[in-house]
Amino acid sequence: EISEIESYLDKNSPDGQAKDSDLYGVAKDKNVIFVSVESFQNFLLDSEINGTETTPFLNDLKESKDTIWFKNFYHQTAQGKTSDSEFIVENSLYPLGRGAVYFTNAQNEYNALPEILSEEGYETSVFHANNKSFWNRDVMYENVGYDEFYGEQSYEVTPENSFGWGLEDKAFFEQSIKYLQSQKQPFYSKFITLTHHFPFEMPEDKANIDQYDSGSKTLNHYFQTARYTDESLEQFFQQLKDAGLYEDSIIVLMGDHYGISEYHNKAMGQFLGKEINGYEHIQLQKVPFMVHIPGYENGGVREEVVGQIDVKPTLLHLLGIGNKDDLTFGDNMFAEDRKDFIAMRDGSFVSEQYVFTDGVCYDRSTGEQILEEEAEACNPIKEKADQELQYSDNIIYGDLFRFYDFKQ
Ligand code: GP9
Ligand code: MN
Numbered sequence: 252e253i254s255e256i257e258s259y260l261d262k263n264s265p266d267g268q269a270k271d272s273d274l275y276g277v278a279k280d281k282n283v284i285f286v287s288v289e290s291f292q293n294f295l296l297d298s299e300i301n302g303t304e305t306t307p308f309l310n311d312l313k314e315s316k317d318t319i320w321f322k323n324f325y326h327q328t329a330q331g332k333t334s335d336s337e338f339i340v341e342n343s344l345y346p347l348g349r350g351a352v353y354f355t356n357a358q359n360e361y362n363a364l365p366e367i368l369s370e371e372g373y374e375t376s377v378f379h380a381n382n383k384s385f386w387n388r389d390v391m392y393e394n395v396g397y398d399e400f401y402g403e404q405s406y407e408v409t410p411e412n413s414f415g416w417g418l419e420d421k422a423f424f425e426q427s428i429k430y431l432q433s434q435k436q437p438f439y440s441k442f443i444t445l446t447h448h449f450p451f452e453m454p455e456d457k458a459n460i461d462q463y464d465s466g467s468k469t470l471n472h473y474f475q476t477a478r479y480t481d482e483s484l485e486q487f488f489q490q491l492k493d494a495g496l497y498e499d500s501i502i503v504l505m506g507d508h509y510g511i512s513e514y515h516n517k518a519m520g521q522f523l524g525k526e527i528n529g530y531e532h533i534q535l536q537k538v539p540f541m542v543h544i545p546g547y548e549n550g551g552v553r554e555e556v557v558g559q560i561d562v563k564p565t566l567l568h569l570l571g572i573g574n575k576d577d578l579t580f581g582d583n584m585f586a587e588d589r590k591d592f593i594a595m596r597d598g599s600f601v602s603e604q605y606v607f608t609d610g611v612c613y614d615r616s617t618g619e620q621i622l623e624e625e626a627e628a629c630n631p632i633k634e635k636a637d638q639e640l641q642y643s644d645n646i647i648y649g650d651l652f653r654f655y656d657f658k659q
Pocket of ligand 1: 331332333334381385443445448
């Protein structure tokens with residue numbers, strides 16, 4: 252069966268590492284600092300509460316010439332939440348429809364990003380100030396070849412420097428620098444933030460923006476912790492500079508998944524000034540994806556429809572690592588002939604032209620529902636999306652990579 256999947260991917264998904272963009276190898280031999288930003292949705296960017304910008308640092312960063320920002324980037328997670336986002340990013344496979352791969356299939360054979368980078372001479376590590384066994388990370392990380400995992404026990408956690416889920420992100424980044432400095436370069440280090448997590452409550456004396464005012468306590472608080480995240484990232488960039496690590500690194504920022512669920516659609520609609528129908532719900536699944544390359548001058552805003560599934564081939568492309576026999580459902584975001592849709596785990600999808608969810612086909616540019624007699628326009632893509640999800644499930648449930656040679 253793996254050969255059937257291989258030929259599907261050969262046909263439908265161009266070589267993710269094709270050297271067909273001028274960004275190929277732009278980050279060759281640089282360190283990669285990947286920040287998974289907890290529960291951060293795109294609607295926060297450029298938003299204001301009582302006339303104050305929620306995320307001034309990220310607002311500037313996304314428009315700066317040393318940053319490439321994909322504004323139509325979607326999370327594709329399911330029940331495994333953060334762990335799903337990690338799984339998608341590192342394997343370019345889809346998460347499962349039920350449960351979390353990190354628990355159900357942590358012992359499978361994978362061809363994950365940290366393993367590939369290790370072979371290329373990178374030291375690989377993860378930083379996350381939570382219990383190491385949360386999401387079964389300790390087991391999965393070992394399997395996919397991370398050299399080090401700095402968990403809660405690597406940090407000094409006090410009542411003063413913690414709230415919410417534990418150590419606050421500002422202290423987390425600050426205390427991580429010494430470990431980062433001990434890495435052999437080039438390194439690939441993943442940071443997973445924690446403060447901006449449901450229920451998004453924080454001490455008022457640490458909050459630098461007002462709460463929102465709506466019927467949803469969750470949404471009201473969400474802006475305060477988002478501002479906190481913005482401040483902690485700004486400090487982290489400065490700490491990297493002070494430590495002499497900034498110039499030789501690229502910094503990738505990615506939102507892991509939504510923070511505001513559909514239970515808050517009424518308040519969300521009030522904030523956005525429109526009703527949240529299926530189309531708007533899918534728009535809300537956009538999360539940040541920014542590649543910051545110090546010294547680079549040709550950054551800018553990209554419009555392509557992309558998602559977490561595309562991160563692995565994209566990073567390898569930027570690092571100039573050829574990996575043409577890899578099996579990935581995503582594509583290099585800079586490739587011209589990329590597959591033109593992003594599938595969500597529930598069968599929804601977004602293509603250049605359409606948004607499909609809950610059995611309804613929408614025109615992506617207008618948000619209008621496509622009339623019933625023309626709605627079959629969505630069908631060919633829907634079939635492909637379902638096919639991909641099925642193939643990906645088969646790989647995971649059947650542990651099919653055991654039968655594939657990644658270095659042909
Ligand atoms: C837990 C953190 C949050 O360690 O990553 O997990 P989530 O609830 O977002 O999946
Ligand atoms: Mn999360």
